[in-house]
Amino acid sequence: MSAILSLKGLNKVFGRGRSAVHAVKDVSLDVAQGECLAIVGESGSGKTTLANMILGVIPASSGSIELNGVALPHKRTLEHRRAIQLVQQNPLSSLNPKRSVGASVRLGLDVYEIGDRADREGKVEAVLSDVGLDPELRKRSPAALSGGQRQRVAIARALACDSRLIVLDEPTSALDVLVQARVLRLLDTLRREKGLTYLFITHDLSVVRNIADRVAVFNAGSLVEFADTETLFNSPQQDYTRQLISAVPVLSAEELNFRSALQSREHKE
Amino acid sequence: MSANRPGSGEDTGSVKNGSMERNSSGALLDIRDLHLGFRGYTGYTKVLHGISLSINRGQRVALVGESGSGKSVTARIVLGLLQETRTARITGDVEFQGNDMSSLNASQRRALRGTRMSMIFQDPTSALNPVFTIGYQFTEVLRRVDEKLSKEAAYLRAAELLHTVSIPDPARVLDAYSFQLSGGMNQRIIIAMALANSPSLLIADEPGTALDVTVQAQTLQLMHDMVATHNTAVLFISHNLGVVREFADRVYVIYRGRIVEEGATQSVFESPGHAYTRALMAAVPRVTGGGIPDIDDESADFHDPCFTHDSPIAGTES
Numbered sequence A: 001m002s003a004i005l006s007l008k009g010l011n012k013v014f015g016r017g018r019s020a021v022h023a024v025k026d027v028s029l030d031v032a033q034g035e036c037l038a039i040v041g042e043s044g045s046g047k048t049t050l051a052n053m054i055l056g057v058i059p060a061s062s063g064s065i066e067l068n069g070v071a072l073p074h075k076r077t078l079e080h081r082r083a084i085q086l087v088q089q090n091p092l093s094s095l096n097p098k099r100s101v102g103a104s105v106r107l108g109l110d111v112y113e114i115g116d117r118a119d120r121e122g123k124v125e126a127v128l129s130d131v132g133l134d135p136e137l138r139k140r141s142p143a144a145l146s147g148g149q150r151q152r153v154a155i156a157r158a159l160a161c162d163s164r165l166i167v168l169d170e171p172t173s174a175l176d177v178l179v180q181a182r183v184l185r186l187l188d189t190l191r192r193e194k195g196l197t198y199l200f201i202t203h204d205l206s207v208v209r210n211i212a213d214r215v216a217v218f219n220a221g222s223l224v225e226f227a228d229t230e231t232l233f234n235s236p237q238q239d240y241t242r243q244l245i246s247a248v249p250v251l252s253a254e255e256l257n258f259r260s261a262l263q264s265r266e267h268k269e
Numbered sequence B: 001m002s003a004n005r006p007g008s009g010e011d012t013g014s015v016k017n018g019s020m021e022r023n024s025s026g027a028l029l030d031i032r033d034l035h036l037g038f039r040g041y042t043g044y045t046k047v048l049h050g051i052s053l054s055i056n057r058g059q060r061v062a063l064v065g066e067s068g069s070g071k072s073v074t075a076r077i078v079l080g081l082l083q084e085t086r087t088a089r090i091t092g093d094v095e096f097q098g099n100d101m102s103s104l105n106a107s108q109r110r111a112l113r114g115t116r117m118s119m120i121f122q123d124p125t126s127a128l129n130p131v132f133t134i135g136y137q138f139t140e141v142l143r144r145v146d147e148k149l150s151k152e153a154a155y156l157r158a159a160e161l162l163h164t165v166s167i168p169d170p171a172r173v174l175d176a177y178s179f180q181l182s183g184g185m186n187q188r189i190i191i192a193m194a195l196a197n198s199p200s201l202l203i204a205d206e207p208g209t210a211l212d213v214t215v216q217a218q219t220l221q222l223m224h225d226m227v228a229t230h231n232t233a234v235l236f237i238s239h240n241l242g243v244v245r246e247f248a249d250r251v252y253v254i255y256r257g258r259i260v261e262e263g264a265t266q267s268v269f270e271s272p273g274h275a276y277t278r279a280l281m282a283a284v285p286r287v288t289g290g291g292i293p294d295i296d297d298e299s300a301d302f303h304d305p306c307f308t309h310d311s312p313i314a315g316t317e318s
């Protein structure tokens, strides 16, 4: 298992003195090539801060981030920025409303100078159809699309630059359940077909169970548990992890039994 | 249980008794054939196409459906809020405690809110006013039914109520501002305030969706216990089927402004009758695994396939 991304002793402290917030505390982990690694934890646990450091949006206070074995500098080159793409929770705020869908998807190609003009148009159409959108939609404004379509545009934009590593920060949390299922399936298929690596940030444990290979659990900035998905759900080691799993609202008798078993284990230990 | 129930009797002044005989079912809230449309620049848009829904005393009824299906507008009509919107056209019957809501004027509708019916919305922190202390806001709520209540008496009563929602240090909380407290703490305060006057109906529109799952689970359990103590009925609005299953006795499924299925929670969840309900349930990823749900066709229209026996809808309009 070769690591595409390695975090080593990563810290982030916002502010200083008495008002300092230690948002990410000494986090070390490897993300394997081709896996879907979920980052879970409640709000404020440092998930977005971690993503921002990985993307180079904010500098780490200490520690290092390695991409394919090479440490990334605080100041990223274009090539570094191209290498790690982001899909955010709210596509309406992450897509510029003044830019057409096509222009948004194309922006990365222009900035990173990928291909010539004609290539770029062709690429935009290709990635739009990869995410299940009619390429004709490229002329529209993002405001004219449904929530699910917008999230597909955000995914297309991340795919356009042929990056291998995509950070997804709550990519389906704002979507209705039917739309969510379709977008999750799309993400899963794209990963398998294109050999992508996902860092999948979410607070939704039932999504994690069905999409992730491994799970990293964060609590108050620290990595408290890290295991493959089956192991984590079947025998969580931390009370915090158990609480997160048992708080998931459930539908079926099978899920109810699973939860009671989990809770009874909690009481015994 | 410490609450005396000042606002819950039919004998509370300001609202005249409507045509009682029409409400033969004895339902607390009875909505029949409710239609709603909005006039706009681009013409008239229909949003509700004949909704019928009823809630008995003390019952917890969920209205579940996707965003835009018409859940919040239904709540706003029951609360008498949407009636103030000029562009809204509302027809149909809404009866609350036997009173025809359409016969009430704006101030009579206002008199109902916070007394006989109250509400809880999505985000507890924005529901509280950051400019006033919790104690001040609580006093205002209690004075809705007892105008002359002294500040001291109101604080005592508020502290008692905060205690019932497991707030350990009520005196400190009453002097605090919402932004100084956690989301979970604010949600407990909201629950205590909403039930302070023992309303007969609580409308909870996506309560706690803005909170973390663990906090949401705890506060929903608390709300469940509290409404039972106050014998308050609930119209519980949610897009989350799991949350609905854990909270409600009875479920109405709404799809594009129509109720497509209703029934006891357990029976709807065990044997959903309508294709839309089945699709919704199939789309929820399971915490026990099983893979990403396979939901076909982006453009599926669930009004198209015919309605099942227990669907209350007889036909479609375009």
Ligand SMILES: Nc1ncnc2c1ncn2[C@@H]1O[C@H](COP(=O)(O)OP(=O)(O)O)[C@@H](O)[C@H]1O
Pocket (backbone or CB within 6 Å): A014, A015, A021, A022, A023, A041, A042, A043, A044, A045, A046, A047, A048, A049, A050
């Ligand atoms: N720019 C910032 N300045 C100060 N504190 C911040 C900043 N960004 C995040 N934080 C704090 O860092 C902690 C982690 O936040 P965040 O990474 O957004 O958590 P999550 O994404 O898990 O909800 C929180 O306490 C948050 O208030």
Ligand SMILES: Nc1ncnc2c1ncn2[C@@H]1O[C@H](COP(=O)(O)OP(=O)(O)O)[C@@H](O)[C@H]1O
Pocket (backbone or CB within 6 Å): B038, B047, B065, B066, B067, B068, B069, B070, B071, B072, B073, B074, B085, B087
């Ligand atoms: N004041 C308004 N003017 C025009 N359209 C409105 C207004 N309020 C709500 N709508 C529309 O009514 C529909 C139902 O909205 P709502 O009840 O808020 O849905 P939800 O089920 O998500 O709560 C939506 O299409 C919404 O855009």
Ligand SMILES: [Mg+2]
Pocket (backbone or CB within 6 Å): A047, A048, A049
């Ligand atoms: Mg975040």
Ligand SMILES: [Mg+2]
Pocket (backbone or CB within 6 Å): B071, B072, B205
């Ligand atoms: Mg709503």
